[in-house]
Amino acid sequence: xxxxxxxxxxxSRLNDKFLRKAFPVHHSFFLGEITLFSLIILIxxxxxxxxxxxxxxxxxxxxxxxxxxxxxxxxxxAYHSVLKLNAMPxxxxxxxxxxxxxxxxxxxxxxxxxxxxxxxxxxxPREINWWIGMxxxxxxxxxxxxxxxxPYDNYSYxxxxxxxxxxxxxxxxxxxxxxxxxxxxxxxxxxxPRIYGYHIMLLPGILLAxxxxxxxxxIKQKHTQPQYAxxxxxxxxxxxxxxxxxxxxxxxLTLLFAGIVLLFAAFIPVHPSEFFGPPSTTPINNIKPDWxxxxxxxxxxxxxxxxxxxxxxxxxxxxxGAILLPTVVLGAMFAVPMLDRSKDNNYYAENPTNHPVRxxxxxxxxxxxxxxxxxxxxxxxxxxxxxxxxxxxTVLWILIFVVPAVTYFATIGIVRGIRALxxxxxxxxxxxxxxxxD
Amino acid sequence: xxxxxxxxxxxxxxxxxxxxxxxTATVGIVSLxxxxxxxxxVFRLTRDKMPPVEGDVLVHASASKEGEVxxxxxxxxxxxxxWPMGKDKEGNNLIRKGDPNNVLALYRFPKGQIVAPTxxxxxxxxxxxAYSDICTHAGCSVSDDDQQEGQMKCPCHSGQYDPxxxxxxxxxxxxxxxxxxxxxxxxxxxxxxxxxxxNPYPFTESEWEARKEAVKAQLA
Numbered sequence: 001x002x003x004x005x006x007x008x009x010x011x012s013r014l015n016d017k018f019l020r021k022a023f024p025v026h027h028s029f030f031l032g033e034i035t036l037f038s039l040i041i042l043i044x045x046x047x048x049x050x051x052x053x054x055x056x057x058x059x060x061x062x063x064x065x066x067x068x069x070x071x072x073x074x075x076x077x078a079y080h081s082v083l084k085l086n087a088m089p090x091x092x093x094x095x096x097x098x099x100x101x102x103x104x105x106x107x108x109x110x111x112x113x114x115x116x117x118x119x120x121x122x123x124x125p126r127e128i129n130w131w132i133g134m135x136x137x138x139x140x141x142x143x144x145x146x147x148x149x150x151p152y153d154n155y156s157y158x159x160x161x162x163x164x165x166x167x168x169x170x171x172x173x174x175x176x177x178x179x180x181x182x183x184x185x186x187x188x189x190x191x192x193p194r195i196y197g198y199h200i201m202l203l204p205g206i207l208l209a210x211x212x213x214x215x216x217x218x219i220k221q222k223h224t225q226p227q228y229a230x231x232x233x234x235x236x237x238x239x240x241x242x243x244x245x246x247x248x249x250x251x252x253l254t255l256l257f258a259g260i261v262l263l264f265a266a267f268i269p270v271h272p273s274e275f276f277g278p279p280s281t282t283p284i285n286n287i288k289p290d291w292x293x294x295x296x297x298x299x300x301x302x303x304x305x306x307x308x309x310x311x312x313x314x315x316x317x318x319x320x321g322a323i324l325l326p327t328v329v330l331g332a333m334f335a336v337p338m339l340d341r342s343k344d345n346n347y348y349a350e351n352p353t354n355h356p357v358r359x360x361x362x363x364x365x366x367x368x369x370x371x372x373x374x375x376x377x378x379x380x381x382x383x384x385x386x387x388x389x390x391x392x393x394t395v396l397w398i399l400i401f402v403v404p405a406v407t408y409f410a411t412i413g414i415v416r417g418i419r420a421l422x423x424x425x426x427x428x429x430x431x432x433x434x435x436x437x438d
Numbered sequence: 439x440x441x442x443x444x445x446x447x448x449x450x451x452x453x454x455x456x457x458x459x460x461x462t463a464t465v466g467i468v469s470l471x472x473x474x475x476x477x478x479x480v481f482r483l484t485r486d487k488m489p490p491v492e493g494d495v496l497v498h499a500s501a502s503k504e505g506e507v508x509x510x511x512x513x514x515x516x517x518x519x520x521w522p523m524g525k526d527k528e529g530n531n532l533i534r535k536g537d538p539n540n541v542l543a544l545y546r547f548p549k550g551q552i553v554a555p556t557x558x559x560x561x562x563x564x565x566x567x568a569y570s571d572i573c574t575h576a577g578c579s580v581s582d583d584d585q586q587e588g589q590m591k592c593p594c595h596s597g598q599y600d601p602x603x604x605x606x607x608x609x610x611x612x613x614x615x616x617x618x619x620x621x622x623x624x625x626x627x628x629x630x631x632x633x634x635x636x637n638p639y640p641f642t643e644s645e646w647e648a649r650k651e652a653v654k655a656q657l658a
Contacts, residue, residue, distance in 0.1 A: 158578055161538075162594055165576035168640060175640075180478040185487075186577070187538065188479065281499045281519050281541045281571070283579040283593045300576075300595040300611055307613035314642065317611035318575055378596050382585055389585060389598075389609065 015243070021219055022239035023246040026226045028119075030253060031112035037254045038105030039211060041261070043204060045098040052088065054081035055196035057152055057187065075278050078152040078192045082273050096265035102144050104261060106292045109137055117336065117362055119349035121224040126346075127337035129221070132214045134334050139206050141292060146199040148290075151271065152192055157279035158287055160195070161186060166322040171313025187279075224349045235347065286379055298375030299325050302396045332365075353415050360411035367407035371399050486536030488653050489638070490522035490619055494630040496568070497523045497533060499541050505533060509626045510566065513546035517582045517590065519571055520544050522630055539639055541579060542619060543571035543590070544628070545601050555604035557635055560620030566628070568619040569605050570638040573597050575612040577639050590616075 005011050023029065059074040064083060067073030075083075085091040113133060116122050122130040149160045164186045168178035183190035222237055229238035240246050276284065289297050300321040307316040352359045374381075375396045381387045387395055498506045499519035508520055520542040526532040534540050546566045552558065561567045573580050578594035585591075589608065590599040598609035605616035617638035620631040633653075637646035 158594065161578060162576045165640070169576075176478065179481075180474070183477070184479040185481055185537070190479065277501075280501050281538065281579050282501070283581055285581070285584075285593050287593050297595065302596075303611045305575075305597075305607050305611050305613050316575075316613045318613075321611060379591075379593075393609070 018219060019241070019243040021242045022222070022237045023242060024223050024226050024229065024239045028115045029223065029226075031108050031115055033250060033253060034108040034257060035105055035112055036211065036215075037257055038101050038108060039207065041258060042098060042101045042105060045094055045101065046200065046204070049085065049094060049098060050200055052081065052085050052091070053150065053196075054078060055150075055193050057189065057192040076152050076192070078150060079273065079278050082151040082153070086273065092269075093262075093265050096268075096270050097261060098147075099270045100261050100264045100268075102147060103290060106137070106140055106144065106290075109133075109140060110292070113137070114362070114366075118352040118359060119224065120340075120346060120355065120358070121349055122337045123340045123342060123346035124337075124344070125221055126217075126224070129214060129217045130337050131334060132210055132217070134330065136207065136210050136214060138330065139203060139210065143199060143203040143207060144290060145293070146195050146203060148271075149195045150192070150199060151273045153273040153276040153278060154280050154282070155271065155273075155276040155284055155287065157187070158284055159289070160191065166318060169314075169316060169318040170323060171310070171315050171319065174319075225347055226349050227351065230348050288376060291373065294376040295329075295369045295372035296322055296326055298372040298378070298396075301378045302375045302393050304393070329369075353418050356412050356415040359415060360408045363411045364404040364408040368400065368404040371396075371403045375400070483649075483652055483656060484536060485524060485526055485532055486534050488524070488534055488656075489537070489540060489634065489649065490534065490542065490630045491524060491653060491657065492630055492632050494522035494524045494534070496520040496542065496544065496621070496628040496630070499535075507627055508544065510546075510562075510623060510628065511626065513544055513566055515545060515547060515588055517571075517580075518544045519579070520568070520628075539570070539572045539577065541571045543569045543580065543601070543616070547588070547602055552602050555606065555615075556602070557604070557618055557620070560618055560631065560635060562621060562623045562628070566621065566623070567601065568621045568628070569601065569616040570619065570634060571616070572639040573612055574614040574616065574639045575610070580616065 002011065054077045056077040058077055060077045060080050061067070062073040062075045062080060062083075064087075065073050082095075085095065088094075116130065116133070145159070145163060149156045149163075160182070164178050164182050167181055168174045170177060179185060179188075181194075182188060183194040188194075223239070225238060229236070232238055240249075288294065300318065303317045303321040305317050307314060309315075378387070378392050378396065382389055382392055496508045497520060498504055498508055499521045504521075505523075507523075508518065512518065521533045521535050522540060522542065523531055523533045544566065545568075549563065549565055552561060552564055552567055556567060558564050571579050573592040573594065575592065575597050576594055578592050580590045580592045580597070580599060583589040583591035583598065588602060590601055590605070591597070592599075592610065592612070596610040597607065597612035599605040599612070599616055600608050601616075604618060607613075607615060614636070617634040617636040619634050621628050622631045623629070633650050634646075637643050641649060
């Protein structure tokens, strides 16, 4: 059969070119794979969910609690279909798997990016893939947000309202843009079909295309080689081939990973639509976005109120906190490969401690995002009496500047310590080996 | 020997292909923009989407009591959410909840506690006051503050308002106070006495003026 296929499809060329691709042997190289597996499982569970979901916000009679003939109990069709989905065997579990997988995909992507950043794998020639990776991160977050909105319970309703408000806060074009994106004034009759289109067609399409480009470039450029490869065979590709060595490892990883997420889904509930209820005028207390958007939420919670008018466009705290600030943060991340001026191609993953400034900037940046995320818990911190309403903003603003600065200098200090120890070790072993030679 | 000289065609292949591709791209982009234009549906101001207008009766907005007329005796220092209820063209009652930004916040404070910049003429006896319940920041519904008695807090981004002082912003990111709605008492009912005094969310000042004119024109 191999020959039959080979004569028609030239499998042997494919084998030589792609299936023999060498994978470096190091656990940190599995992070990207986990992100990819999550995407695949998300697409599969998403397709199954889409089979039972009704993308419409028109009102239908609640089949679980129809009310009376003169006063029927009406629910948005999308929310009603989610209730029915939850009532299906393993329906709730399916939703949870989809939800957990989305969270884990973003988490794996973020840790994957940390690995790339701290080992200098973004350097020439891999700048393009860093940028594609950034786009993947942004589009993954957008896909997640649109996915949040689909159950159209009260939580989703409040979320989409805030997202609409943020889009509308862009000066000059905001109102038009928000209406075009969300099918008219909030909540237009077509809002759920529109979001559904984004979530199941447009955004996954973009994600798949970007993922394809990401992988093709990675195959073309090869992985950065771990440090041990330098010692074994300098300037040679070292690793295990995709077929047949890497594939079973990948399969095992997928199955193990899928198993863990199924366990998560079985025992940890997420987004309980029945609890939030249908869209209503009653807001949900302590509503919060997912962890990867919490830093923007935190910024909005502590930014002071202001509003000024430039040439008829209004620039307010909402635009500044939810659009300008993330643009600056993401722009800084986009700019990372441009800060490296080396002309030579980088083949080997670098030891982070050999680049203390890069390491310290990275940890300080993460500390900043963490403090901003903590600021998102401002109401909870106040109700737990950790902070008071009067001092919360001041304290959090001070922390936003102080914690990253402390992290920066602490990292530099620790790296110096590590280096000093390492050099002492080297001197030591040198002295001893010298003594042994005599 | 004849010298053959290659005659250039009038238009080279390269130029032809470039021109053809340029034309195709232009036509494509123009038609795409045309299609995208339809992404933004036309807004029609129907009566259920109108902001509260003079003569509307205030009814409960909470799910359990939705549509029941609010009695003055029910009001307290705890927020009560209300919809304005007007009439449709046939004269039937119509709750104006087609626009969720129409939801209102009602309070009743002891006399003397409500002070400027609240417009006292627009309250009932300086005791009952009505505001737009939509946070001017990102458009969430504002609730009672569970930390500070008699204050309001938006659960979305911690915007805080003081309903006794014209709902001025006392914390968080909202840019403007909540708009006050003039109300009057009619027996045990509460009736809207006019348009919001300031531009409510999501209107800018000029948009709000335009909307008021549009509503007046349609009702006239």
